[in-house]
Amino acid sequence: MLTKRIIPCLDVKEGRVVKGIQFLNLVDAGDPVELARFYDKAGADELVFLDISASHEGRDTMVEVVERVAAELAIPFTVGGGINKLEDMKRVLRAGADKVSVNTAAILRPELISEGSDYFGAQCIVVAIDAKYDEELGSWRVYTHGGRKPTQWEVTEWAQEAVKRGAGEILLTSMDKDGEKSGFNLALTKAVSEAVTVPVIASGGAGNADHFYDAFTEGKADAGLAASIFHYKDTSIGELKSELQKLGVSVR
Amino acid sequence: MIGIIDYGMGNLHSVCSALKRIEQPYILSGNPEELYETDGLLLPGVGSFKDAMNELKETGLIDFIKKETENGKPLIGICLGMQLLFEESTENGLTKGLGLLPGRVDRFSGVTAEGKAYKVPHMGWNNLHFLQEDQPLLKGLDEGYVYFVHSFVVQTDDRNVLAAAAQYEDVEVPAVVGRDHIMGTQFHPEKSSETGMGMLKNFCRFVEEGKQR
Secondary structure, three states: EEEEEEEEEEEEEEEEEEEEEEEEEEEOOHHHHHHHHHHHOOOOOOOOEHHHHHHOOOOOOHHHHHHHHHOOOOOOEEEEOOOHHHHHHHHHHHOOOEEEEEEEHHOOOHHHHHHHHHHHHHHHHHEEEEEEEEOOEEEEEEOOOOEEEEEEEHHHHHHHHHHHHOOOOEEEOOOOOOOOOOOOOOHHHHHHHHHOOOOOOOOOOOHHHHHHHHOOOOOOOOEEEEEEEOOOOOOOHHHHHHHHHOOOOOOO | OEEEEOOOOOHHHHHHHHHOOOOOOOEEEEEHHHHOOOOOEEOEEEEEHHHHHHHHHHOHHHHHHHHHHOOOOOOOOOOOOOOOOOOOOOOOOOEEEEOOOOEEEEEEEEEEEOOOOOOOOEEEEOOOOOOOOOHHHHHOOOEEEEEEEEEEEOOOOOOHHHHEEEEEOOEEEEEEEEEEOEEEEEHHHHOOOOHHHHHHHHHHHHHHHHHOO
């Protein structure tokens, strides 16, 4: 039986892992390679590296870190941040990443998704979406530039468009919940998961095992992503998985 | 010495670093003359079946692979590389494969027989059921979890080539296949933690043993 995946996310800035509360206050939380090794051993199903400095300042993703991580890791990992063109995808995937995630660049130029998908296959292309509830829209609006700029896209419409263009997976972050540790945004996760045919990774708001349980059941997510609860050792992946297993969720 | 067949498809870095981690000597080459000198072949692959067969054809590797396997050289196909071992695929139009194993490759339907929709690709960690425990790749290993990413799946009437399977919705996914010295894994052993690395080690051991025979 296919298991639900637990994915620690490492937000990387200038070669160090950081995690901001609602994208703002950045706190240094360790070395990416060290953490990758730790999470692999701890039972993480995948890892995501997001170069958060890159999308702000147009900086290139650190290929060197990717190479070092790839040499150590026997689980898949995704790299995002600063992926603006096919060349950027090639560079990161050739350095050893298994998938790339695109966010702002895909909104600005949706062809980027199909270019990557045609070249590497859909399984390599993750479309990351940052969404925030919008009263006027009566739904969740997609934001770009690390959550700073609103777009015209309603979240399920954009997710469907991304999949139509060749996205193999959606990494969905709730900006309302991010960093709050009060649980994933279940309504948002469910809406997107039901709207697309590809796996959806829920992100933003994880605080404990119940939150993951809810995301996998009510939210219909295929995977759950978190950063701070793992980095600061609030919860170990082993403990989280055994809790989930007790609740009847199939995990590795 | 393992020869990783480089025909321009997909990410070879992860396979290379996996062999490095288990200290297995290898070369990465698309040149039949160089690959001829190796003791076993590894056929990786990510991308579409049709593109892969076209690349293999253009580089003269189809004839090379057929001849070498006829002569008994061990071959492992990984992911798309495993699918290529079979007779044909319907990906982007019907395309002939290497025909080393009986069966064809079709897309997951995305709907169960009861009409329940499921997600395609089959992506993530799924557990294996061993059907032939003495298959060389499975020797000494327990039925563990391995990492799959694929939208197409092998269908075969010949159960003798199925060494291990995984269940995805109502589909029995051929996960480890093989006949004699020709074998393959639908999942990525190099990304499948200890179980996957164990299978790569088993393949390398099989190649070594073959050399002594």
